Amino acid sequence: MVPRSAGAEPPPAWYLRDWDSGALYKRGRLLGEGTFGRCYQVTEVTSGRLYAAKLIPRARLATAAIGDRPLSLCPQSLADILRARGRLTEPEVRYYLRQLLSGLRYLHGHGLVHRDLKLSNFLVTERMRVKIGDLGLARRAAPPGRRWGALCGTPAYLAPEVLERRGHAVPSDVWALGCAVYTALTGHAPFEARHRPELYRRIRGARYPLPPQLSPRARALIAHMLDPEPAARPSLAGVLGHPFLTQGFTPQALPPRACHSVPIFVGQEPLRRILRGLRCWRGCGCVPVTPGGGRAPPQST
Template sequence: MQFFLIAGGFARCYEMTDLSSNKMYAVKVIPQSRVSKPHQREKITNEIELHRTLAHKHVVKFSHYFEDQENIYIFLELCSRKSLAHIWKARHTLTEPEVRYYLRQIISGLKYLHNRGILHRDLKLGNFFINENMDLRLGDFGLAAKLETVEQRKKTICGTPNYLAPEVLNRQGHGTESDVWSLGCVMYTLMCGSPPFETLDLKETYKCIKEVRYNLPSSLSPAAQKLISGILQKNPSDRLTLDQILNHEFFKGFTPDKLPPSSCVMVPELHPPSPAKKFFSKMAKSLFGKKKSKVEKIPCEEKEDRDISKLVSGIVKCSINRQISYKTVGPRLSSLPSNLTSTRRQEKLQ
């Protein structure tokens, strides 16, 4: 085995290669001295037992673990492009299409957790990991907990200060709405360059969170401003749900299918489809889609009659289609309205 240090903190994380298979892992190494007390051991046990049950394309994969007299070793999927925190530090702000790209994946992983009755409780840029293919993985379940009734909810304050929800600071307990609040803070941070409630003084930060006091830069699009405002609501019941977030007008904008690796350090060149391309794509689907499966279900005795009628209708359609194609994609394409022939400009960096 070969080990290379990736990061340090409560535990050190290493990149490891199993020489027998050449498989690479991220290995979380926790000193036994850090889990000498019962509650510390319980925390690590909870993290392992919870994480090993998860299987989702946007959650870091758990492989296996073991321990010796010195350390506990947790083997995880390697995300070679590190985390959103590293990208944010290099870029400072991301474009709206990029933010939509990452948020869709975060929400997908988060819905999976919430549907299984699990709260993450520490959503932040450093816990969103990026693999070689620029796919996002939600990780670090050290503070994760099972969802409980309002009466049973944990009242302890845990998480990262800049991303804590008002009800957590007020010791009202954790619910799925607290994760949604943190998601809003993540969105704001990616688009504005800093967390919404960040100050030089921690007490002042907590005060701003409790009062929901922050600024929305005018550089943000109206849709982005509305979405952030809809998420950062003081009353948890007033916050948008994950499904409402995905259906918000902000997500009607262009979202790339994939981001280039270069976007980790610089603004990517994205090419939204032109209005004309979208129009013709819809036309093609409506004219030629969903025809094949119905033919196979026709009884043999009816097949000849229907084949004749289909042949006739096919000739008619062919004639109609030719007329449409001549009128829309012939030499006079330039006479179409400008909004159908011109390619949309790349969205501005927010």
């Protein structure tokens, strides 16, 4: 047991319920403690599976204006999925990005800047929904005429204005989100260098490679979000309205298998391509393949 000082929050109940799924969990040992709350090992009562859950006192949530549900159970992050997959497809990135934009709009709408957006802080639930985690560096945006010049966050995701001590603001979160989009689509961060000074030079100059496998819409969105001038970057609404999100296929849901292998999107290809493939198969002996790369089952005539 960890001794509790006077005035500290009482420990949470032994049993906790996830109101999203209705599942019941039994609280176990304390795993760690951060700025906003404590992380406990918990056991799902029905299955006996172990999870880590970060519990945040409601008083702190009210102070930060970020809601009132303290239980969050996310078995992995987008960084974990990327390590297993190498890189994600554009439909998957659109699926996750839409949810992240919704969460960030809520956060920014309450005057808060996250200041440490990255794939390891994008937590994925068992239902393949993504949540923004780790608000330990979040703070209110500076009032007009002032700026918070602290150099904090993850080095490869820092915006040029943050490196120049001009402070974090909404455009800085947009920059970091753009770095996350690039990383998810390519498998590596846009700004990489062995030594920190060179890394910062590349960030200030927005010098990063654009792999040819990215679609023109993806390349355009990344270039817009990673503009070295904060005022030139899109707002969150602008990102949501970008052609990358409005003109590409976005799945309504992702299967859990997407955590370790490329999902097959039914209905993604236009009907004319499917019919063309069937005509080619029947007429010239070609063998069509499924979106996952396997041979398609034979068709009776």
